[in-house]
Each structure stands twice: as structure tokens, then as C-alpha cells.
Amino acid sequence: MNEALRLYGYWRSSAAYRVRIALNLKGLTYESVPVHLLRDGGEQHSDGYRQLNPQELVPVLLHGSRVLRQSLAIIEYLDETWPDPPLLPATARDRARVRGIAQLIACDIHPLNNLRVLQFFEQTWNVPQPERELWVRRWIQEGFTALERLLQESPATGEFCEGDTPTLADCCLVPQVYNARRFGVDLEPFPTIRRIQAVCEALPAFEAARPERQPDAPSRQ
Amino acid sequence: MNEALRLYGYWRSSAAYRVRIALNLKGLTYESVPVHLLRDGGEQHSDGYRQLNPQELVPVLLHGSRVLRQSLAIIEYLDETWPDPPLLPATARDRARVRGIAQLIACDIHPLNNLRVLQFFEQTWNVPQPERELWVRRWIQEGFTALERLLQESPATGEFCEGDTPTLADCCLVPQVYNARRFGVDLEPFPTIRRIQAVCEALPAFEAARPERQPDAPSRQ
Numbered sequence A, B: 001m002n003e004a005l006r007l008y009g010y011w012r013s014s015a016a017y018r019v020r021i022a023l024n025l026k027g028l029t030y031e032s033v034p035v036h037l038l039r040d041g042g043e044q045h046s047d048g049y050r051q052l053n054p055q056e057l058v059p060v061l062l063h064g065s066r067v068l069r070q071s072l073a074i075i076e077y078l079d080e081t082w083p084d085p086p087l088l089p090a091t092a093r094d095r096a097r098v099r100g101i102a103q104l105i106a107c108d109i110h111p112l113n114n115l116r117v118l119q120f121f122e123q124t125w126n127v128p129q130p131e132r133e134l135w136v137r138r139w140i141q142e143g144f145t146a147l148e149r150l151l152q153e154s155p156a157t158g159e160f161c162e163g164d165t166p167t168l169a170d171c172c173l174v175p176q177v178y179n180a181r182r183f184g185v186d187l188e189p190f191p192t193i194r195r196i197q198a199v200c201e202a203l204p205a206f207e208a209a210r211p212e213r214q215p216d217a218p219s220r221q
Helices: A014-025 A047-052 A071-081 A092-108 A115-123 A129-153 A168-182 A191-201 A204-209 B014-025 B047-052 B071-081 B092-108 B115-123 B129-153 B168-182 B191-201 B204-209
Strands: A005-009 A031-034 A060-063 A066-069 B005-009 B031-034 B060-063 B066-069
Touching: A005 A014, A014 A071, A014 A168, A014 A204, A060 A071, A066 A071, A066 B092, A071 A092, A071 A168, A071 B092, A092 A129, A092 A168, A092 B066, A092 B071, A092 B092, A115 A129, A129 A168, A129 A191, A168 A191, A191 A204, B005 B014, B014 B071, B014 B168, B014 B204, B060 B071, B066 B071, B071 B092, B071 B168, B092 B129, B092 B168, B115 B129, B129 B168, B129 B191, B168 B191, B191 B204
Parallel strands: A005 A031, B005 B031
Antiparallel strands: A005 A060, A060 A066, B005 B060, B060 B066
16 A cells, blocks of 8 residues: 555646546655657657557556556556545446446547547648647537536536546546647537536646646646 | 346447446346447437437446446446456456456547547548548557557466456457457457457357347348
8 A cells, every 4th residue: 555656647648637636636645757748759659668558658557566557447446445535436326427427538538539549640641730620629529518418417416527526537527628628629518517627626636637737747847 | 136227239339249248247138229320320319319328329228217328337337236247356456457458448449440430531531441441450450469468468367358257358358359350450460369359259148249149230130
């Protein structure tokens, strides 16, 4: 339990951002190891990093000698290893709802808009930048339209995505809203998402996890 | 517990295929409700189905009146509700590995190759079919290259992805290999994936879940 935690991430990676929020909500201290996704063709493609993660993606969390990959799997590991405060609700039914929201974002929005996909469009298909940005916005809008409806219609939605404490779902929502803003998505049609986002942003655990607050953010260097 | 299970799926959807495997491994009886993803512009876009899932994607599992969405969340729900046989290992560390493998497939391979993405390329960007198929193969090859290495290098890999019983990871692997074959991916470079696939295919739970065995498969109609 007392072994060191070391997070390999990138300030603007929304998958790393999710894990930072979870670590902060748990009150865990960790060392941040920046992996620059653009410098020198991408440090995630270096031999050293590939040893840690053959997928050549961030984040990776080291817990002592344990190598943990995939942001949602990492957050579930944190929740099982340090149960307090819980990031998943108490019943199977409620946990399914929280995981479903997290996966709506982490499976059906984010991977489509990841750096490696946008680089493929630019370098292999020569898709112009405005078209690439339309692509990004399309999947965020489609996913948020469904998510807004799920949140609005369910009595389980509270101050946060599920009830009145932050869960795995909020760990995914906030970085996805960050990406939406970055790519100019109009958030006006998503009032519940905006409301929950505002509640989260007011908490220190979310504030400290923001991309701009990370040691490798450009404004900090 | 004794409430009816009803799976909304499509014979060739690999996300529905995962859930079918899990239901069969648990020995659960369920009603199969076909949602034809191509007929009449896609039955998943109908008003009735959108009530069940605003994402307009399959699968959805009904358990009595509970509506469960997202294949990995559904499988975790099944595992928590009917713990025997377990589809996740006993320790947090091992569970993280299994979830990490499942998410490598379910987040970083499959969503890129989903029907709605291929339809977007065809209808909006006019990408020719050979280019679309190259796209599909690219992400499967990239994901499988990483997965093969993770499986080969870990002493936790056994007859199956984790140890000697099937887990959530195998529920994801087998449908992804089905997709790989369908799109002509050369599996020669992935001997561990092929070996585990063969072990799974020999089990009745996996056999009964195969797309060709479903009531809505064309050869059965």
C-alpha cells in the first residue's frame, strides 16, 4: 500500500487527466512523469516507454513494481486498493450505470478523437484541419447528446453524474468537456453536463488535475 | 435474480457478441432481441430503440426492468450479480490486468472500426472501400501487436488471457479476432492470440455465441 505511485502522462491527454482526478479524489500522492506526445516524433514511441506500455499510449501508472495500463482499469484498481472515498456506488445496478457513463465517453467518444487518429488523417489521408476538427466535434456532440439525455432522464443523477459524490463517471466527464471546449463544441445544448462540470471544477481534486496545472504544460515551462 | 434477461443485439456486432459469451459462461438463459443495424436505415435509430439507448448502439441488456448499457459494464454487472464462475480474478492487481486487456480492445480497437464510423467515411468523406478496409486492418494490427506482446511477456497468461479460466478479457478477444478475420487481417504474427482463440472456440459457451449461430444471422433466416 505504501509503495510509490508514479504516473506517466501528458498534460493534455484526457485519459491521463482522468487518472489524475481519481488520484486526487483518493488523496494519494504521486510522482508525475511527463511523456511528451509530440516532441521528437512522440516520446510514447521510444523504446523505453514501449517497455512500459506496448500500446505506446498514456497513461501508465506504476504502483511499486506493478505496471497498470488503461485509464478506467487504473481507476478501478485505485478504488479497490484505497476504497475510501469510493468512486463506484454500492450496488451492482448503480455501478453498472456509472461504468456505462464512463464507457460512453472512454469507448465511444475519446478514442475516435485521439492524437494517433488525427495524425493518421493528417499524414495518411491528407484530411485538411477544418475537416479533422469537424470529425472531432461530431463524435463529441453525438456522445454528449446521448449522455445529456441519460443524465436528464435518470433519478440517479444528482449533484454529480451519480448521486452527490464524484465517481468514475465524473473522472471521465470533466476531461471530455475540456476536450470539447478545446475543439470549439457548443455546450449550450447540454445543460446537465455543464452543471455537473461546474460542480466538479469547484473541487480541489479536479482543479489540481487540470491540464494547465501540470508541470509539463507549456505555460508552466 | 430470477427476473428475465433480454439482450438487444445484432448477430455481427462484436460488442453484443462479448455479452453473449459472458451470459453463456454464466449459464444464464436469455431472450435474444435482434436489432437490425442495416435494415431501414438501421433499427438502432428507431424511436423505440432510442428510448432504451440514446446512444443508438447495441447491445442493451434488460434484467427485469433494469436497462443496462455498454458491453463491459454489462459483463461486470453479470459478474457481480451471478459471481460463479467468476469472469474477473481475485486480486485487484489481476483484475486490473484483465480489465486493461479488455479495454485495449473495447476502447482502442473496436470503436474505431464500428459501423457508424465506416458509414461516416463512406457517406461523408467518400472514402473508397479499399481505403476503409485498410483503416480497419490498421487499428486491429496495431492493437494486436501490443496485445500479443503483453500476453507473451506476462507469466499471468495461461490457457486463456489470464490464467486457465475464461475472463472478461477473453469475452473481448474472441469477437475481435472474428472481426479481424472478417476484414482479412493476417493473424500469423499473433501466435498467442491465435492459441487462446482456439482454446476459447472449443468451449460450448463461445461456440453458442458465434455470430453465425444467432437467430438473425442471414444463413439462418
